[in-house]
Amino acid sequence: MVSERTLPEFNTVSIQLTKAEGLMLYEDMTLGRLFEDKCAEMYYRGRMFGFVHLYNGQEAVSTGIIKALRPGEDYVSSTYRDHVHALSCGVPPREVMAELFGKETGCSKGRGGSMHLFSEKHRLLGGYAFVAEGIPVATGAAFQSKYRREMMGDDSADQVTACFFGDGASNNGQFFECLNMASLWKLPIIYVVENNKWAIGMAHDRATSEPEIYKKASVFDMVGVEVDGMDVLAVRKVAQEAVDRARAGEGPTLIEALTYRFRGHSLADPDELRSPDEKQFWGNKDPIQRLEAYLIEHNLANQSELDEIKQKVQASVDDAVKFAEESPEPDPKELYRYIFAED
Ligand SMILES: Cc1ncc(C[n+]2csc(CCOP(=O)(O)OP(=O)(O)O)c2C)c(N)n1
Numbered sequence: 628m629v630s631e632r633t634l635p636e637f638n639t640v641s642i643q644l645t646k647a648e649g650l651m652l653y654e655d656m657t658l659g660r661l662f663e664d665k666c667a668e669m670y671y672r673g674r675m676f677g678f679v680h681l682y683n684g685q686e687a688v689s690t691g692i693i694k695a696l697r698p699g700e701d702y703v704s705s706t707y708r709d710h711v712h713a714l715s716c717g718v719p720p721r722e723v724m725a726e727l728f729g730k731e732t733g734c735s736k737g738r739g740g741s742m743h744l745f746s747e748k749h750r751l752l753g754g755y756a757f758v759a760e761g762i763p764v765a766t767g768a769a770f771q772s773k774y775r776r777e778m779m780g781d782d783s784a785d786q787v788t789a790c791f792f793g794d795g796a797s798n799n800g801q802f803f804e805c806l807n808m809a810s811l812w813k814l815p816i817i818y819v820v821e822n823n824k825w826a827i828g829m830a831h832d833r834a835t836s837e838p839e840i841y842k843k844a845s846v847f848d849m850v851g852v853e854v855d856g857m858d859v860l861a862v863r864k865v866a867q868e869a870v871d872r873a874r875a876g877e878g879p880t881l882i883e884a885l886t887y888r889f890r891g892h893s894l895a896d897p898d899e900l901r902s903p904d905e906k907q908f909w910g911n912k913d914p915i916q917r918l919e920a921y922l923i924e925h926n927l928a929n930q931s932e933l934d935e936i937k938q939k940v941q942a943s944v945d946d947a948v949k950f951a952e953e954s955p956e957p958d959p960k961e962l963y964r965y966i967f968a969e970d
């Protein structure tokens with residue numbers, strides 16, 4: 628079975644996209660893809676340890692949502708599939724790669740690894756290894772923005788929070804509790820469920836009573852939208868609407884992005900449960916190829932400009948590996964450092 632659910636239609640005629648925006652989106656998605664490909668290479672060469680979950684195939688979701696936010700001001704929370712969210716937030720590839728190598732120069736000082744990327748500067752509230760763990764954290768971030776603005780009179784507290792999680796996480800109780808509170812208090816938050824059809828080896832349709840997750844927003848009196856998560860322009864459009872709604876004090880949105888991961892659940896997963904037909908069906912919808920075709924067709928870029936971006940991105944990924952390899956390990960004497968806040 629491929630998928631009984633058809634992807635929602637999106638009319639690109641209404642899209643106003645400048646060349647600079649188009650190339651920015653393309654560069655961000657390409658960075659996500661090439662970074663992850665390099666991680667696979669480094670993992671299989673024994674340079675990285677533990678679980679590593681890659682994001683290949685889902686790039687349009689990270690780019691479409693995060694690039695609609697204000698960088699360094701709005702908040703983002705992620706899952707264990709967090710490398711590309713961190714990159715879209717602006718965390719330098721060097722710092723992400725060094726973290727995956729467990730080095731002191733990593734964005735979590737080498738103490739977190741693949742599933743625990745954090746960056747205060749980039750307002751990245753973290754990768755979380757427990758399924759759905761980021762949902763209450765993000766809800767709290769949105770609550771504090773609203774509290775500071777309305778109760779403490781801080782007009783600058785108009786940040787929006789984007790909270791990413793998977794289809795599997797949407798069956799967890801924290802999802803329902805947090806959506807209830809967010810809608811009740813009209814919090815400035817966007818819940819982004821990346822429905823890639825699978826939670827490790829559990830097919831989404833077998834695990835949930837209502838597979839159309841966006842519909843679950845309605846019982847909380849919240850706006851819920853589904854979007855083709857393989858189309859960055861469609862994701863960007865719904866993200867911009869959700870950001871505007873949140874910033875205007877009109878409350879949260881649940882965005883269900885229909886997407887697919889092109890690799891196994893983690894790099895330790897032989898990926899034998901998903902059918903070749905299904906993989907091919909979604910592989911044909913590669914979001915980067917799709918944006919490439921759009922940019923060329925609309926005279927926003929030519930092939931050599933796109934090739935140049937790919938080369939530039941590849942160079943930055945290679946540089947990140949070199950940096951990570953040459954960086955020091957954390958000092959064992961500092962084993963207990965960063966457990967408690969320092970003055
Ligand atoms: C609370 C909790 N239960 C179970 C697990 C084991 N586990 C790790 S990933 C995963 C599947 C989650 O799938 P989904 O939310 O769809 O995210 P995806 O991997 O597809 O991005 C599970 C059950 C966990 N990490 N945390």
Ligand SMILES: [Mg+2]
Pocket residue numbers: 793794795821822823824825826827
């Ligand atoms: Mg999933």
